[in-house]
Amino acid sequence: MSEISGNSSTGPSIGTHKSHDFRGSNHARNARRVRIVLLFSFAMMVGEIAAGHFYGSMALLADGWHMATHLAALGISLLAYTFAERQATNDHFSFGTGKFGDLGAYTSAVVLAIVALGIGYEAIDRFFNPTPIQYVEAMAVAALGLLVNIVAALLLQEDHGHGHDHGHSHSHADHDHAAHDHAAHDHGDHHKDLNLKSAYVHMLADAATSVLAMAAIGCGWAFGWAFLDPVIGLVGAVVILRWAYLLMKSAGATLLDAQPNIALTEAIRAEIEALGDHVTDLHVWRVGPGHLAGIVSIATTESRDVDFYRAALTGVAKLSHLTIEVEVRPGA
Numbered sequence: 496m497s498e499i500s501g502n503s504s505t506g507p508s509i510g511t512h513k514s515h516d517f518r519g520s521n522h523a524r525n526a527r528r529v530r531i532v533l534l535f536s537f538a539m540m541v542g543e544i545a546a547g548h549f550y551g552s553m554a555l556l557a558d559g560w561h562m563a564t565h566l567a568a569l570g571i572s573l574l575a576y577t578f579a580e581r582q583a584t585n586d587h588f589s590f591g592t593g594k595f596g597d598l599g600a601y602t603s604a605v606v607l608a609i610v611a612l613g614i615g616y617e618a619i620d621r622f623f624n625p626t627p628i629q630y631v632e633a634m635a636v637a638a639l640g641l642l643v644n645i646v647a648a649l650l651l652q653e654d655h656g657h658g659h660d661h662g663h664s665h666s667h668a669d670h671d672h673a674a675h676d677h678a679a680h681d682h683g684d685h686h687k688d689l690n691l692k693s694a695y696v697h698m699l700a701d702a703a704t705s706v707l708a709m710a711a712i713g714c715g716w717a718f719g720w721a722f723l724d725p726v727i728g729l730v731g732a733v734v735i736l737r738w739a740y741l742l743m744k745s746a747g748a749t750l751l752d753a754q755p756n757i758a759l760t761e762a763i764r765a766e767i768e769a770l771g772d773h774v775t776d777l778h779v780w781r782v783g784p785g786h787l788a789g790i791v792s793i794a795t796t797e798s799r800d801v802d803f804y805r806a807a808l809t810g811v812a813k814l815s816h817l818t819i820e821v822e823v824r825p826g827a
Contacts (some may be wrong), residue, residue, distance in 0.1 A: 507722030522784075525691045526576035532647045532698065533569045543636070561704075562640070563606060564610045566699045572694045575599025590632050590816070593783020594749060596690030601746035603693035607700060608739035611732045614704070628724060630716040637708040644702035651695040653688060654709040688784040689746050696742055700735045707731045735788060751782040755787060766811045767793055767804065776821070779814070788816035797826055 501648055543559030576599075579592040711727040714720045760779045767774050776792035789812060793804060801819045808817070 506641045515805060521688065522580065524529055525688055526573065526580070528650050529576065529691070529694050530571055530572050532650055532694065533566065533573060536562060536566055536643065536647060537568065539640075549783065552679055561610075562701065564606065564613075565701055568606045568697045570692050571599050571603050571606070572596075572690050575690050589786060590782040594781070596688060596784065597746045597749040599779075600689035600693035601750060603690075603697065603741055604742035604746060605740045607693075607697060607742070608736055611739060612737040614695070614735070615729055615732035618732060621725040621728070624723075625721060628712065628721060630712055634709065634712050634716070637705045637712060639668040641702055641705035641709065644698050644705060646692040648695060648702055651691060651698055653695070687745075689742070693742055693746070696738050700738060703734060704731050749781050752778075754779055755781045759787075762811050763789070763791060763808060766807060766812065767791070770807065771795075772797070772799075776820075779812075782816065786815040788814070788818075790818045790820070791815045792820040792822070794824060798823060798825075 499813060540559050540562040543562065557803065575596050577597040580594075582588060582592045585592070642688070707727045707730065708724075711723040714723050716728055756779065763779070764774050764777055772793050772795040775794050776790065779787055779789045782788045791804070791808075799821065804819050804821065805817070
């Protein structure tokens, strides 16, 4: 039986505390954006509901309560940011709180899907039970709602670029910050703040419904095409439901530790096997916006230690947390 020896490491020397703060580099700024949008959207909602009661306008009341559902989603996003910040140093979370934003995004996507189904139900109901439309008030509400949501969407739009220079300390990954052109500079979602994206999608959905409503109201007002109101409402519901599905798919994949970048994973495997060694286990997953973690288990017949493989992977993978296991099998 051949001798088997093992070695494993995550980077720093023994006794060095590892930071597991894997929040996005724009975490604080994105939280402020959501807070600002939440505040003026709340003011808009209260104003619409109060005006609806005062003027007896169902259009104002309906739009006000519709905005309330989006405010609930924004509240979820803000709670996710707040919790991730307050618990960032809590060792109870093995890989930090970076993925709490993804949990918030998934929950918001569920809320968005429920809103879409509600819009669709109401649209179908109006096919069979048409109601008179107050065109002047409805157009004014839709226009005001569109303005508010455009401003909100612009505030919540994610910055271009990935922001590779993270503001957190990760001493255990200092050797992994060089990036391989075809692997590290991927076009996947692992750099995106899905929590911010969920808030953005909610505001975008509200803006889209306002545009569609204005089109339907305009045609009904000018040409008497009242049937367009439920038709466009149904189209809007389908579009929003698709956005919710795509957001749930992205956030759910992160929560289930799906591979964020297959090309990167294969590049790591190829680099090790090019040395004549064998990769027995390999996992790469997202632990926060712009942060990837990896575990690589290697079987080799050479006298190579962890530092050798860490250096070999420096030009391939930019990982915030890397664990390497080496099993040396002399003469195997």
